Amino acid sequence: DIVMTQSPDSLAVSLGERATINCKSSQNVLYSVDQKNYLAWYQQKPGQPPKLIIYWASTRESGVPDRFSGSGSGTDFTLTISSLQAEDVALYYCQQYYSPPLTFGGGTKVEVK
Amino acid sequence: QPQLQESGPGLVKPSETLSLICTVSDDSISNSAYFWGWIRQSPGKGLELIGNTYYYGDAYYNPPLRSRATISVDTAKNQFSLRLTSVTAADTAVYYCARTPVTGDRGRGYVDSWGQGTLVAVSS
Numbered sequence: 001d002i003v004m005t006q007s008p009d010s011l012a013v014s015l016g017e018r019a020t021i022n023c024k025s026s027q028n029v030l031y032s033v034d035q036k037n038y039l040a041w042y043q044q045k046p047g048q049p050p051k052l053i054i055y056w057a058s059t060r061e062s063g064v065p066d067r068f069s070g071s072g073s074g075t076d077f078t079l080t081i082s083s084l085q086a087e088d089v090a091l092y093y094c095q096q097y098y099s100p101p102l103t104f105g106g107g108t109k110v111e112v113k
Numbered sequence: 114q115p116q117l118q119e120s121g122p123g124l125v126k127p128s129e130t131l132s133l134i135c136t137v138s139d140d141s142i143s144n145s146a147y148f149w150g151w152i153r154q155s156p157g158k159g160l161e162l163i164g165n166t167y168y169y170g171d172a173y174y175n176p177p178l179r180s181r182a183t184i185s186v187d188t189a190k191n192q193f194s195l196r197l198t199s200v201t202a203a204d205t206a207v208y209y210c211a212r213t214p215v216t217g218d219r220g221r222g223y224v225d226s227w228g229q230g231t232l233v234a235v236s237s
Binding site for chain 1: 159160161162173175176209216217218219220221222223224225227228229230
Protein backbone atom coordinates (compact mmCIF):
# COMPACT_ATOMS: atom_id res chain seq x y z
CA ASP A 1 0.00 0.00 0.00
CA ILE A 2 1.07 3.59 -0.56
CA VAL A 3 1.76 5.27 2.78
CA MET A 4 0.78 8.93 3.09
CA THR A 5 2.68 10.99 5.66
CA GLN A 6 1.46 14.43 6.66
CA SER A 7 3.31 17.18 8.47
CA PRO A 8 2.96 18.83 10.82
CA ASP A 9 0.54 16.93 13.02
CA SER A 10 -0.94 20.25 14.09
CA LEU A 11 -0.40 23.94 13.49
CA ALA A 12 -1.74 27.15 14.94
CA VAL A 13 -2.08 30.14 12.64
CA SER A 14 -3.37 33.65 13.25
CA LEU A 15 -6.56 34.66 11.48
CA GLY A 16 -5.73 36.09 8.07
CA GLU A 17 -2.36 34.39 7.95
CA ARG A 18 -1.21 31.52 5.71
CA ALA A 19 -1.46 27.87 6.72
CA THR A 20 0.61 25.25 4.92
CA ILE A 21 0.18 21.49 5.23
CA ASN A 22 2.55 18.98 3.69
CA CYS A 23 1.86 15.48 2.44
CA LYS A 24 4.39 12.95 1.22
CA SER A 25 3.55 9.67 -0.50
CA SER A 26 5.77 6.59 -0.24
CA GLN A 27 5.46 6.09 -4.00
CA ASN A 28 4.96 8.34 -6.98
CA VAL A 29 1.28 9.18 -7.59
CA LEU A 30 1.83 10.97 -10.91
CA TYR A 31 0.45 8.79 -13.70
CA SER A 32 2.65 9.12 -16.75
CA VAL A 33 -0.12 8.42 -19.28
CA ASP A 34 -2.36 11.36 -18.32
CA GLN A 35 0.19 13.44 -16.35
CA LYS A 36 -2.23 13.71 -13.45
CA ASN A 37 -1.38 13.46 -9.79
CA TYR A 38 -3.85 11.11 -8.12
CA LEU A 39 -3.99 13.09 -4.87
CA ALA A 40 -6.93 14.61 -2.98
CA TRP A 41 -7.37 16.76 0.12
CA TYR A 42 -10.24 16.72 2.60
CA GLN A 43 -11.41 18.91 5.46
CA GLN A 44 -13.10 17.34 8.47
CA LYS A 45 -14.85 19.22 11.27
CA PRO A 46 -15.92 17.56 14.54
CA GLY A 47 -18.91 15.26 14.17
CA GLN A 48 -18.92 15.58 10.39
CA PRO A 49 -17.67 13.40 7.56
CA PRO A 50 -14.64 14.53 5.58
CA LYS A 51 -15.39 17.03 2.85
CA LEU A 52 -13.56 16.97 -0.47
CA ILE A 53 -11.75 20.25 -1.11
CA ILE A 54 -9.07 19.41 -3.71
CA TYR A 55 -8.62 16.57 -6.23
CA TRP A 56 -6.08 15.91 -8.98
CA ALA A 57 -3.70 17.63 -6.51
CA SER A 58 -4.78 21.15 -7.48
CA THR A 59 -8.40 21.17 -8.70
CA ARG A 60 -10.75 22.83 -6.23
CA GLU A 61 -14.07 21.12 -5.66
CA SER A 62 -17.10 23.21 -6.61
CA GLY A 63 -18.01 25.69 -3.88
CA VAL A 64 -14.65 25.58 -2.11
CA PRO A 65 -13.25 29.08 -1.43
CA ASP A 66 -10.27 30.10 -3.54
CA ARG A 67 -8.16 30.66 -0.43
CA PHE A 68 -7.63 26.87 -0.55
CA SER A 69 -5.04 25.72 -3.06
CA GLY A 70 -3.16 22.50 -3.71
CA SER A 71 0.24 22.06 -5.28
CA GLY A 72 3.01 19.54 -5.77
CA SER A 73 3.75 16.55 -7.95
CA GLY A 74 5.10 13.04 -7.75
CA THR A 75 5.55 12.35 -4.06
CA ASP A 76 5.41 15.79 -2.39
CA PHE A 77 2.27 17.86 -2.05
CA THR A 78 1.07 20.94 -0.21
CA LEU A 79 -2.31 22.30 0.83
CA THR A 80 -2.27 26.05 1.41
CA ILE A 81 -4.91 28.18 3.07
CA SER A 82 -3.88 31.65 1.98
CA SER A 83 -5.75 33.61 4.64
CA LEU A 84 -7.05 31.52 7.52
CA GLN A 85 -10.66 32.10 8.52
CA ALA A 86 -12.29 30.93 11.74
CA GLU A 87 -14.40 28.43 9.81
CA ASP A 88 -11.24 26.74 8.48
CA VAL A 89 -10.42 25.26 11.90
CA ALA A 90 -10.54 21.53 11.19
CA LEU A 91 -8.58 18.38 10.50
CA TYR A 92 -7.14 18.08 7.00
CA TYR A 93 -6.29 14.81 5.27
CA CYS A 94 -4.50 13.97 2.06
CA GLN A 95 -5.40 10.82 0.12
CA GLN A 96 -3.84 9.00 -2.81
CA TYR A 97 -5.94 7.24 -5.42
CA TYR A 98 -3.14 6.16 -7.74
CA SER A 99 -3.02 2.59 -6.53
CA PRO A 100 -5.56 0.39 -4.76
CA PRO A 101 -6.35 0.52 -1.96
CA LEU A 102 -6.80 4.26 -1.74
CA THR A 103 -5.06 5.46 1.41
CA PHE A 104 -5.20 8.52 3.63
CA GLY A 105 -2.65 10.48 5.60
CA GLY A 106 -2.89 10.68 9.36
CA GLY A 107 -4.31 14.19 9.38
CA THR A 108 -3.18 17.70 10.32
CA LYS A 109 -5.11 19.72 12.86
CA VAL A 110 -5.38 23.44 12.05
CA GLU A 111 -6.17 25.81 14.90
CA VAL A 112 -6.29 29.55 15.42
CA LYS A 113 -3.35 31.08 17.27
CA GLN B 114 -24.87 16.31 -4.77
CA PRO B 115 -26.44 13.02 -3.72
CA GLN B 116 -27.51 12.25 -0.20
CA LEU B 117 -26.11 9.10 1.39
CA GLN B 118 -27.46 7.77 4.69
CA GLU B 119 -26.11 4.87 6.70
CA SER B 120 -28.36 2.71 8.85
CA GLY B 121 -27.80 -0.28 11.09
CA PRO B 122 -27.09 -1.38 14.66
CA GLY B 123 -24.76 0.76 16.74
CA LEU B 124 -23.62 -2.17 18.88
CA VAL B 125 -22.43 -5.59 17.74
CA LYS B 126 -21.13 -8.42 19.90
CA PRO B 127 -17.65 -9.85 19.33
CA SER B 128 -17.56 -12.70 16.77
CA GLU B 129 -20.90 -11.63 15.29
CA THR B 130 -21.64 -9.92 11.97
CA LEU B 131 -21.81 -6.18 11.42
CA SER B 132 -24.47 -5.21 8.86
CA LEU B 133 -25.01 -1.71 7.48
CA ILE B 134 -27.11 -0.28 4.67
CA CYS B 135 -26.51 2.92 2.72
CA THR B 136 -29.53 4.54 1.11
CA VAL B 137 -28.77 6.87 -1.78
CA SER B 138 -31.03 9.71 -2.87
CA ASP B 139 -30.69 12.38 -5.57
CA ASP B 140 -28.59 10.01 -7.67
CA SER B 141 -29.01 6.57 -9.16
CA ILE B 142 -26.80 3.83 -7.82
CA SER B 143 -26.81 2.49 -11.39
CA ASN B 144 -24.85 5.53 -12.54
CA SER B 145 -21.81 3.96 -14.17
CA ALA B 146 -19.70 7.06 -13.51
CA TYR B 147 -19.31 6.14 -9.85
CA PHE B 148 -18.19 3.48 -7.43
CA TRP B 149 -20.09 2.98 -4.19
CA GLY B 150 -18.27 1.88 -1.10
CA TRP B 151 -17.49 1.93 2.58
CA ILE B 152 -14.77 3.71 4.54
CA ARG B 153 -14.29 3.55 8.28
CA GLN B 154 -12.56 5.85 10.73
CA SER B 155 -11.13 4.92 14.09
CA PRO B 156 -8.66 6.64 16.42
CA GLY B 157 -6.21 3.80 16.00
CA LYS B 158 -6.27 3.28 12.23
CA GLY B 159 -7.49 6.62 10.91
CA LEU B 160 -9.44 6.56 7.66
CA GLU B 161 -9.47 3.12 6.03
CA LEU B 162 -11.10 1.89 2.83
CA ILE B 163 -13.15 -1.26 3.37
CA GLY B 164 -14.07 -1.66 -0.27
CA ASN B 165 -16.03 -0.31 -3.21
CA THR B 166 -18.01 -1.64 -6.12
CA TYR B 167 -19.71 -0.92 -9.37
CA TYR B 168 -23.51 -1.02 -9.33
CA TYR B 169 -23.46 -4.50 -10.88
CA GLY B 170 -21.25 -5.91 -8.14
CA ASP B 171 -17.70 -7.25 -8.49
CA ALA B 172 -16.44 -5.37 -5.47
CA TYR B 173 -12.87 -4.58 -4.49
CA TYR B 174 -11.93 -5.21 -0.87
CA ASN B 175 -8.97 -3.86 1.06
CA PRO B 176 -6.79 -6.98 1.49
CA PRO B 177 -6.76 -7.04 5.34
CA LEU B 178 -10.58 -7.14 5.28
CA ARG B 179 -11.13 -9.22 2.15
CA SER B 180 -11.93 -12.45 3.94
CA ARG B 181 -14.56 -10.84 6.20
CA ALA B 182 -16.23 -8.10 4.12
CA THR B 183 -19.04 -8.29 1.57
CA ILE B 184 -20.49 -5.30 -0.27
CA SER B 185 -23.78 -5.84 -2.10
CA VAL B 186 -25.92 -3.59 -4.26
CA ASP B 187 -29.72 -3.42 -4.53
CA THR B 188 -30.50 -1.26 -7.54
CA ALA B 189 -34.27 -1.57 -7.04
CA LYS B 190 -34.01 0.08 -3.63
CA ASN B 191 -31.09 2.36 -4.62
CA GLN B 192 -29.12 0.96 -1.70
CA PHE B 193 -25.86 -0.81 -1.07
CA SER B 194 -24.80 -2.71 2.00
CA LEU B 195 -21.85 -3.93 4.02
CA ARG B 196 -21.47 -7.16 5.94
CA LEU B 197 -18.39 -7.66 8.09
CA THR B 198 -18.14 -11.03 9.79
CA SER B 199 -16.34 -12.18 12.94
CA VAL B 200 -15.97 -8.68 14.35
CA THR B 201 -13.63 -7.79 17.21
CA ALA B 202 -13.05 -4.65 19.23
CA ALA B 203 -10.64 -3.53 16.50
CA ASP B 204 -13.65 -3.09 14.20
CA THR B 205 -15.12 -0.38 16.43
CA ALA B 206 -15.24 2.71 14.25
CA VAL B 207 -17.38 5.28 12.50
CA TYR B 208 -18.51 3.71 9.24
CA TYR B 209 -19.13 5.95 6.23
CA CYS B 210 -20.74 5.08 2.94
CA ALA B 211 -19.19 6.94 0.06
CA ARG B 212 -19.49 7.77 -3.63
CA THR B 213 -16.32 7.77 -5.71
CA PRO B 214 -16.06 9.03 -9.30
CA VAL B 215 -14.54 6.36 -11.50
CA THR B 216 -10.93 7.38 -12.21
CA GLY B 217 -9.53 3.90 -12.78
CA ASP B 218 -9.87 0.49 -11.21
CA ARG B 219 -12.06 -0.30 -8.23
CA GLY B 220 -10.25 0.39 -4.96
CA ARG B 221 -9.16 3.80 -6.20
CA GLY B 222 -10.71 7.25 -6.57
CA TYR B 223 -11.43 10.25 -4.43
CA VAL B 224 -14.65 10.53 -2.45
CA ASP B 225 -16.92 13.33 -3.57
CA SER B 226 -19.92 12.43 -1.39
CA TRP B 227 -20.02 10.94 2.09
CA GLY B 228 -22.76 9.76 4.38
CA GLN B 229 -22.94 11.34 7.82
CA GLY B 230 -21.35 8.24 9.34
CA THR B 231 -22.57 5.77 11.93
CA LEU B 232 -20.65 4.69 15.00
CA VAL B 233 -20.49 0.95 15.44
CA ALA B 234 -19.13 -0.36 18.71
CA VAL B 235 -18.08 -3.97 19.15
CA SER B 236 -18.65 -5.04 22.73
CA SER B 237 -20.28 -7.79 24.72
